[in-house]
Amino acid sequence: MEVIIQSTPEHAAHQAAVRIAQSIRRKPALVIGLATGSTPLRLYDELVRMNREEGLDLSQITTFNLDEYLGLPATHPASYRRFMQENFFGRTNINPQRTFVPDGMAADIPLHCREYEERIKAAGGIDIQVLGIGSDGHIGFNEPTSSLASRTRDKVLTEQTRRDNARFFQKPEDVPYVCLTMGIGTILDSRQCLLLAFGAHKAEAVAAAVEGPLTSMIPASALQLHADAKVYVDEAAAARLKLRDYYDYAVKHSP
Ligand code: F6R
Numbered sequence: 001m002e003v004i005i006q007s008t009p010e011h012a013a014h015q016a017a018v019r020i021a022q023s024i025r026r027k028p029a030l031v032i033g034l035a036t037g038s039t040p041l042r043l044y045d046e047l048v049r050m051n052r053e054e055g056l057d058l059s060q061i062t063t064f065n066l067d068e069y070l071g072l073p074a075t076h077p078a079s080y081r082r083f084m085q086e087n088f089f090g091r092t093n094i095n096p097q098r099t100f101v102p103d104g105m106a107a108d109i110p111l112h113c114r115e116y117e118e119r120i121k122a123a124g125g126i127d128i129q130v131l132g133i134g135s136d137g138h139i140g141f142n143e144p145t146s147s148l149a150s151r152t153r154d155k156v157l158t159e160q161t162r163r164d165n166a167r168f169f170q171k172p173e174d175v176p177y178v179c180l181t182m183g184i185g186t187i188l189d190s191r192q193c194l195l196l197a198f199g200a201h202k203a204e205a206v207a208a209a210v211e212g213p214l215t216s217m218i219p220a221s222a223l224q225l226h227a228d229a230k231v232y233v234d235e236a237a238a239a240r241l242k243l244r245d246y247y248d249y250a251v252k253h254s255p
Helices: 009-026 041-053 080-087 109-122 159-164 184-188 200-211 219-225 244-253
Strands: 002-006 031-034 062-065 067-069 128-131 153-156 178-181 192-197 229-234
Touching (some): 002 009, 009 041, 009 128, 009 192, 009 229, 062 080, 062 109, 109 153, 109 178, 192 200, 192 219, 200 219, 200 229
Parallel strands (some): 002 229, 031 062, 128 192
Antiparallel strands (some): 067 178, 153 178
């Protein structure tokens, strides 16, 4: 894994946005996997700015979101479809027809999950997958002990994740217990992964994912198996990394 440590979340998000923008300029029909939550907000702001001010054309990209809450319609204020619409899609020239988010209201969940996987394949696979990390080490909503070979499916959220995400709901008890999420196998199939993590509350999960053993107890550690995974962190999220100096040195000397 390549670890890129920046002084602030803004700098880290900017670096990740520049990487994505370069890829879009090379391949305008790029297929991008997207995350929700607080972490990617600065990245989306930066891509929106590049779209408006720097001529970054997003009209041909296709996007696949990692996850959605089961039982929430797209119109629900806490649904991830709505989150994406408000924070990214609706602020750009992205073609809404090419934005895919798992449907939390699908009548036949196993069928819907299989079709989601098929749709990703039909689009040519995911070129760049954007990821955040949960304080319990989850990526997507693959909670600890998720199979490292898992595909898109329903998953019961841990109590910790429900607590962490309660801020998006009116009452903590409104947070659904179940979600739909791409699997770890789905994520590992992407050509490049960009994991972003900011703040001291992510430091332990980041260190376990990057430097700990490969284990389903820390689902993000599965990225150790990925040939092209980059981790963008601010100083606070990097605080528990043992090889911190090496990462700076490697970025400085990399060809
Ligand atoms: C959301 C997702 C999750 C979040 C993680 C961190 O689509 O896939 O893995 O990235 O829960 O959430 P924040 O960024 O809110 O700390």
